[in-house]
Amino acid sequence: MPTNLPAEARAKWLKYLEARTPEEKLTALQEFFSAIPKHKGTENLRAWVRRKISELKEELEEKKLRRSGSGISFFIEKEGAAQVIMLGMTQAxxxxxxxxxxxxxxxxxxxxYTTKKPVPGMMRYEDIxxxxxxxxxxxxxxxxxxxxWGTRVLGxxxxxxxxxxxxxxxxxPLRQAEVLVKELETAGICLKKPRGRVLVRRSKAIHGIKIVLCGKLLNCTVDDVRRLLEAGRMYGVEVKIYGEVTLEDVEKAIYETVTYKPCLIVLNKADSVSNKFAAEVASRIREKLLPDAEVVITSVKLGVGVNDIPRKIFKLADIVRVYTKEPNSPKPSPQPLILKRGSTVEDAVRKIREEFIKYFKYAKVWGPSAKYPGERVGLNHVLEDGDVIEIRTTVKGI
Ligand SMILES: Nc1nc2c(ncn2[C@@H]2O[C@H](COP(=O)(O)OP(=O)(O)OP(=O)(O)O)[C@@H](O)[C@H]2O)c(=O)[nH]1
Ligand SMILES: [Mg+2]
Structure with a gap:
């Protein structure tokens, strides 16, 4: 929240923060929008508010459709280890x-335009x-x-x-890639890996403002970040900073102006072009659009390249699989816990059951993150893909 907003706009912002239902939020946000002065300094904020208004309108529209049982719903409940959205021009x-x-x-x-509504399916990768x-x-x-349906798909x-x-x-193909990247950008979705990452978590359990610096702030101090949050009356918020981050990046993350999504580019119908052409398209995309793009060249018709996709998605999803084991049981559970890369024993315990954390004594770890099999570790130990953990608590039977 830029601190230089007039008092009227600030009051309206507070009303928005207090709003509970989507209907209340929409009205409050519309009122807030009309109170924001129009100048360069409020551009990001206005873009965010405009997008939020259209998201809320869509959410209400979806609700109406679902209630009446008519029309096309674009809501897809997330399932599995991560959700991957396939985007493209028609006939791709x-x-x-x-x-x-x-x-x-x-x-x-x-x-x-044969496909007229979102269609979900489950893709297997090893055991997930x-x-x-x-x-x-x-x-x-x-x-x-x-x-x-454009804004709904982008939603x-x-x-x-x-x-x-x-x-x-x-x-x-290059033109298709350019258009898709541009449309996503307009919708506030960035596919270029940022230098740093700002994770914002809102929860009633957090008292006031918590700032965790795991990286570096480039043009400001932790106090500046705190002031930014205070100016927007944002309490009950945890902001975690990874890599290299500017104050503007923090502001964008707080207001969700821009969100980064990892991306896989699938160049399809390779059976109809030369290998040289396909490779050239891949390198032009990297040069012109997305320097670190993960690209796979496929021919669905011939079944070429398709099998590489699950592994690449696993890498991009940035997750790890952790298997839990009961004390004294020889075998870990077959179903892994899915955690974000960089997660700790604490994250794993909380994912199993939030209140376990109160009874935590120590954990034993086998696998890639353990110095030796069965290493005894604390809550801050960072887990890796394929780890097995056994959690010891102060109470028997949990
Ligand atoms: N030569 C070739 N044709 C393909 C390949 N993959 C799909 N096609 C053909 O391309 C056409 C469109 O395929 P769809 O899978 O329906 O494309 P889509 O992107 O879902 O299209 P819409 O839902 O209509 O937007 C069909 O005639 C497919 O048989 C491929 O690898 N090589
Ligand atoms: Mg289709």
Whole structure:
């Protein structure tokens, strides 16, 4: 929240923070929007408010549709280890790819715009599943209402964990990539890996403002970050800073102006172009658009490249699998806990059951993060993919 807002706008902002239902939030936000002065310094904030207003309108519209049981719902409940949203122009081969990767059976056809609503399917990777959702095709101008479903598809993308851009190599592939990246950018979704990361967590359990600096602040101090939060009356908030971060990055994270999503680019229909052309498209995308892009070249028709996708998604999802074991039991549970990379024993315990943390004594770890099998560790120990943990508590039987 820029500190230089007039008192009237600040009062309206507080009303928004106090609003509970989506209806109340929408009214409060609309009032707040009209009270923000228009100048360069409030650009980010106005963009955020505008987007939030349209998200709230869509949320209310969705609710109405679900209640009446009519119309097309774009709401897809998350399942599995992470949600991947497939985006692309029409005819890129999204439905064909979804059929190849998952149990879903969407219609494949050479009629443009065959898929008219989001279709979910489950994709297996070793012992876990990812949810992959095909979305109706995008066009240039989707973020600005060129098609009625454009902002809804982009809303799905905002909520997803990983984005998969499916591009047809036979039809101006670079242009498709450019349009898709631009539409996402307009919707506040950035695919370029930022230098740092700001994680914002809101919870009643947090007293006041908590700032955890795991990286470096480039142009400000921890006190500046605190003042920024105080100015927006943001309490019950934890802000964690990783990598290199500016005050503007913190502001963007707080107001969700821009959100970063890891992205896999699938260049499809490789059977219809030369290998050289496909490789050139991949390198042009990296040069011109996304320097660190993860790219896979596929032909769904011939079944080439498709098998590489689950592993790449696993890498991009940035998660680890941790297996829990009962004390004295020889075998860990077959189903792993799914945690964000960098998670600690504390995160694992809280995920199993929040109140376990009160009774925690120590944990024993086997696997990649353990110095030796069965190492005894505390709550701050960072877990790695494939670890097995045994949690010891002060109370018997839990
Ligand atoms: N040559 C070739 N054709 C493909 C490949 N993958 C899909 N197709 C064809 O491309 C056409 C469109 O495929 P879909 O999977 O329906 O494409 P979509 O992206 O879901 O399209 P919409 O839902 O209509 O936007 C179909 O005729 C497919 O058979 C491929 O790897 N190579
Ligand atoms: Mg389709």
């Amino acid at each position: 081969g999204k439905s064909s790819l979804l059929r190849a990767l998952t149990n879903a059976k969407p219609e494949v056809s050479d009629v443009p 599943y990812f949810q992959v959702v095909e979305s109706p095709a995008l066009v240039e101008g989707s973020a600005n209402g060129a098609i009625w 799905l993308a905002r909520n997803a964990d990983v984005i998969m851009l499916v591009i047809d190599l036979t039809s101006e």
